Amino acid sequence: MNTYSPYFEFGREDWGSVNDLPHFQITEEEFEQLRGLNEDISIREVSEVYLPLTRLIHLYVNAFQRLHAEMRSLLGSPVAKSPYIIGIAGSVAVGKSTTARLMQTLLSQWDQHSNVALVTTDGFLYPNHILQERGMMDKKGFPESYDIKKLIQFIGNAKCGQPELRAPVYSHTAYDILQGEEQIITEPDILILEGINVLQVNTEAQVFVSDYFDFSIYIDADEANIRKWYVERFQMLRDTAFQNPESYFHRYASLTQAEAIQKAYQIWEQINAVNLQQNILPTKERAKLIVKKGPNHTIEQVCLRK
Ligand SMILES: Nc1ncnc2c1ncn2[C@@H]1O[C@H](COP(=O)(O)OP(=O)(O)O)[C@@H](O)[C@H]1O
Numbered sequence: 001m002n003t004y005s006p007y008f009e010f011g012r013e014d015w016g017s018v019n020d021l022p023h024f025q026i027t028e029e030e031f032e033q034l035r036g037l038n039e040d041i042s043i044r045e046v047s048e049v050y051l052p053l054t055r056l057i058h059l060y061v062n063a064f065q066r067l068h069a070e071m072r073s074l075l076g077s078p079v080a081k082s083p084y085i086i087g088i089a090g091s092v093a094v095g096k097s098t099t100a101r102l103m104q105t106l107l108s109q110w111d112q113h114s115n116v117a118l119v120t121t122d123g124f125l126y127p128n129h130i131l132q133e134r135g136m137m138d139k140k141g142f143p144e145s146y147d148i149k150k151l152i153q154f155i156g157n158a159k160c161g162q163p164e165l166r167a168p169v170y171s172h173t174a175y176d177i178l179q180g181e182e183q184i185i186t187e188p189d190i191l192i193l194e195g196i197n198v199l200q201v202n203t204e205a206q207v208f209v210s211d212y213f214d215f216s217i218y219i220d221a222d223e224a225n226i227r228k229w230y231v232e233r234f235q236m237l238r239d240t241a242f243q244n245p246e247s248y249f250h251r252y253a254s255l256t257q258a259e260a261i262q263k264a265y266q267i268w269e270q271i272n273a274v275n276l277q278q279n280i281l282p283t284k285e286r287a288k289l290i291v292k293k294g295p296n297h298t299i300e301q302v303c304l305r306k
């Protein structure tokens with residue numbers, strides 16, 4: 001362990017020993033529920049990594065809830081009841097959505113915080129017609145492709161304890177914002193905000209999205225692994241979502257496997273890899289917790305800010 005690092009660093013073995021939680025052994029039945037979220041996730045990974053991680057976050061949420069209750073009795077109504085806000089950042093295809101959904105399911109098991117809402121920042125991308133007008137269709141996911149004011153307004157409303165929150169919805173099938181659709185969230189105990197940009201600092205703004213976070217996680221992996229997951233996901237989508245004639249990428253449905261792989265590499269190199277290097281990776285050290293994944297999505301290291 002590096003004494004001067006701002007993080008406590010846990011290898012896979014050390015992290016496993018944190019898991020001294022007999023009542024937290026996951027049953028086959030519970031695991032099957034989680035499998036519904038992502039078929040590829042392993043039970044070992046859930047019980048050795050995600051359960052202790054969730055238990056750790058539970059400690060933080062518990063302390064936050066107690067502190068806020070005491071602050072309310074000391075300071076009165078200005079201290080509104082607000083959700084515990086968790087940001088999850090990382091590259092495109094590193095596994096943010098999967099981790100976020102897993103954590104939503106696991107964190108909601110506690111009675112003290114059973115209402116866990118999940119919002120992705122995709123909904124705050126500008127719609128395609130605006131990106132087209134601005135000549136930014138190949139910049140989707142870059143900082144300038146998001147309506148950051150709208151996102152800050154949303155997270156600010158959440159922090160103020162606004163009982164009903166409305167978020168715009170993005171469809172990966174339509175590759176666009178769904179006009180007229182909204183995600184409505186009511187009085188969450190925990191709000192998870194997941195997206196590539198959640199730890200970014202916009203130099204023109206006075207406040208950043210992360211100012212509203214109570215906890216933040218960066219999911220890290222070597223670029224070669226992330227690229228592989230991106231390409232695999234692209235091939236999977238070619239066989240499923242792209243087959244839908246409504247899909248923006250329907251034209252890719254008829255690609256041969258070799259052509260699909262080539263196309264996925266091209267999109268990765270031209271857009272997502274550049275964004276990772278320029279805008280996402282530099283935000284890693286701003287996170288409270290960094291999880292480093294190895295091949296096959298296994299978590300090899302966990303770093304927790306001291
Ligand atoms: N823990 C995991 N175990 C196995 N596969 C995973 C895991 N996390 C993500 N994946 C797979 O990796 C790909 C990218 O994950 P996803 O959650 O969609 O990433 P992101 O939201 O960061 O773009 C998907 O094909 C997903 O099924």
Ligand SMILES: CC(C)(COP(=O)(O)O)[C@@H](O)C(=O)NCCC(=O)O
Binds near residue numbers: 267
């Ligand atoms: C909408 C996104 C920026 C969001 O990424 P996510 O948060 O889902 O990882 C990304 O999926 C995307 O569309 N990137 C642009 C290039 C591409 O089509 O992959």
